[in-house]
Amino acid sequence: RVCRHMSRGTGECRSVRRRVAWVGDADEAMGRGMPWLLLVGILRLVEECKEGFRMQVQEIASRKTEWSERMRTRRRLGTPSPNPNDPHPHPSIKDIRNKIAIVTTAVLPWMTGTAVNPLLRAAYLSQKDRDVTLLVPWLAKDDQHKLYPNGMVFDTLEDHERFVRQWLKARVGFQSKFKIRFYPGRYAPEKGCILPMGDITKYVPDDDADIAILEEPEHLNWYHHGRRWTEKFKFVVGIIHTNYLEYVRREKNGAVLEAWVRFYNQIVARTHCHQIVKLSGAVQDFPRSTTSYVHGVSPSFLEVGKRIAERVRLQPMSDSSPATQTPRKTVYSEPFGKGIYFLGKVLWGKGYKELLDLVAHHCKSHGRESLGVIDVYGSGADFDSVTSRARRENLPLQFFGPQDHADESIWDYKVFVNPSLSDVVATTTAEALAMGKFVVVAKHPSNEFFSEFPNCLVYETPDEFSACLRRALSSDPEPMSDEWRRQLTWEAATERLLQAAEARDDLRSRVTDKFVEDAIFNVHNSLIRVEAIRRATGGGRNTMEDPFDSVTTEREYRPPLRVPHLAFFSELVRTRPRLSPRLAPARRKLKETPVKSR
Incomplete structure (x- = not known):
């Protein structure tokens, strides 16, 4: 049965065909009473299996020796033994020697x-x-x-x-x-x-x-x-x-x-x-x-926050005693020149549906003029549908293209709104807080870290959203203390990590x-290696193989070339140096056939 499938070149016995040696004439090897000629290849296959088993046994023995040596070292140094359910303890991420x-x-x-x-x-x-x-x-x-x-x-x-x-x-x-x-x-x-x-x-x-x-x-x-x-x-x-x-x-x-x-x-x-x-x-x-x-957040946003904080003068209240003196915040010497803005990828799931619904509710309840114009920065797949709905409902939204949040054109805004409920934690919210702005966010687990900051205004209902906007537009943000500012730095984030x-x-x-x-x-x-499954689930066509050879220049980490899986007969006529003369025409035909046709 093995010989019959090998002669047909089917894929049922591919692993066997790669290992079995081909001896003598092809017609004789196909079984004219001489299947025993395959014995040499089968014995070779058995020896390879025995060799692989022996290497696995040696690897297990070496691991056991390494584990015993590690335990002896721990006992000598007096360090506690690791979890018995995990004989190979994980390295510490705090150890700077680990890459x-x-x-x-x-x-x-x-x-x-x-x-x-x-x-x-x-x-x-x-x-x-x-x-x-x-x-x-x-x-x-x-x-x-x-x-x-x-x-x-x-x-x-x-x-x-x-x-x-x-x-x-x-x-x-x-x-x-x-x-x-x-x-x-x-x-x-x-x-x-x-x-x-x-x-x-x-x-x-x-x-x-x-x-x-x-x-x-x-x-x-x-x-x-x-x-x-x-x-x-x-x-x-x-x-x-x-x-x-x-x-x-x-x-x-x-x-x-x-x-x-x-x-x-x-x-x-x-x-x-x-x-x-x-x-x-x-x-x-x-x-x-x-x-x-x-x-x-990066230091550039914190620097912007410091510049904005310098605009605020603090003076003691005249009617308070020195023991209970409380600083009183006065108006900005250079007030914010802009009002409300939102920045994010233009996708309905990124908060744009909530933004348009909340703005529509505010305009219906308090009038369009009470809000002013909200500037929106971003681009995305849903840009056309979002802008068309805003125009259709006559909402006070002005759309711009994508913009870096640290750009100077963003500095003068006073209020940042982020009604998104799909974010895990919004980076733009942290950046706006670092720049000393008011942020208006929904009561949601994604905003739990920010809700403790004094300039964070949290709402649960559309009416509370309107109240937060009115409060933010009628007052000034508080300058952040050094403790609050450090919570937003990457040094503190690295320590938490x-x-x-x-x-x-x-x-x-x-x-x-x-x-x-x-x-x-x-x-x-x-x-996931099946091409039909990858394409049906959205993985794309021919995405399992590495395409880097065609899109990059020479690098030290360039992957090796892939060897295509050829049929057994093709491997035979290309790799075996001594073949029967009867196979010469087939070999010439194989050389003339393009690779894609094979």
Whole structure:
């Protein structure tokens, strides 16, 4: 039966055909009473299996020896033994000797949170004498035209890296020390995000694979086929940025999609992360997770806040005694020249539906003139539909293109509104607070960190939204104290990250959980490699293989070329040097046939 399938060239016995030796004439080997000639190849296959088993036994023995030596060292030094359920303890993220790789799903000049925050995180972690590598996606020129603002296109990786470092230096004020590496990605317009292509774990050398910080681990691993992150790295931390459940809930059959996305996010994050950090309670639950706001704002926004604070004069109240003297805030010597603004990607799920509904309610209840004009900055897939509804309802909204939040044209605004309910934590809200503005936000878990700041006005109903706007327009923001200002810095955010991402025994997986996670990973890795499944679920065509050979120049981390899987007969006539003369015509025909035709 094996010989019959081998002669047909079918795919049922591909693994056997690669290993079985071909001896003698092809017609005789096809079984004219001589199938025993295959015995040599079968014996060779058995020997290879025995050799592989022997190597596995040696590896297990070496691990056991290493573990015994580690335990003897711990007993000699008097250090406590690790968790018995985890014989290989995770390295500490606080140890500066451990190398850190930060992997994210976006890159500048796309001004989104997953492009800016991981970049700043890498910069401030590298300031503490750490070896840090940042992995960001590289897009083909067609996708760059679609995604990057103002028609920006980069021809080489060097040009793109140079732009990122120049932007970073202007934002933080110091020279960064971390490394930047690119992995291939593609822009998925139906999802509004960038999806990785190929196995991106190989872009970090094994010698540098100590700790990985996956920004949006569920997003990175939706279509990941390849090496498991927890096998590549000693310790993997996932940081949840996006509330995907809020997005799919707005679509058709939202309840069904929400249940599926919730389940799928949990299994991919569970199998690829040792520990998960949620920025707020606005996201779904994940196993082995903790909640901490580990983001900050760049110093440029804090500098703007200091300049605005200098406009305010503080003088004591004349009717108070020195013992109970309370500072009284007077008006600005240079008042704010602009009123209300909103800045964000123009998608209905990014707060624009809520913004238009709240503004329409305010105009209906208090009149259009009481609000003034709200300036809106941003671009996105829903720009036309959002602007058309605003014009149709005659709402006092003026739309501009995308704008950097630190641009001088934003400084003079007094009030920032952010009615979004889909954010995990809005970076723009933190930046507006750092610049000394009023921020008007909804009562939502995503705004819990900001609600304690004195200039944060929180509403629950449309009427409260109108009341917050009237209060903000009729009064002046309070200058922030040094304590409040430090809470927004990246130095404080880095300290919160090191504390939240430290390996904890109560968040370790049990032995039974590891078996379940191994099974989940194997099933997911087997299914996601099927091209039909990838395309049906939105992964795109031919996205499992690495396309970097055709879009990049020579780099030290360029992946090796892929060897196509040829049929057994093709491998036979191309690789075997001594063949029967009867196969010569077939060999000549194979050489003349184009590769795509095969």
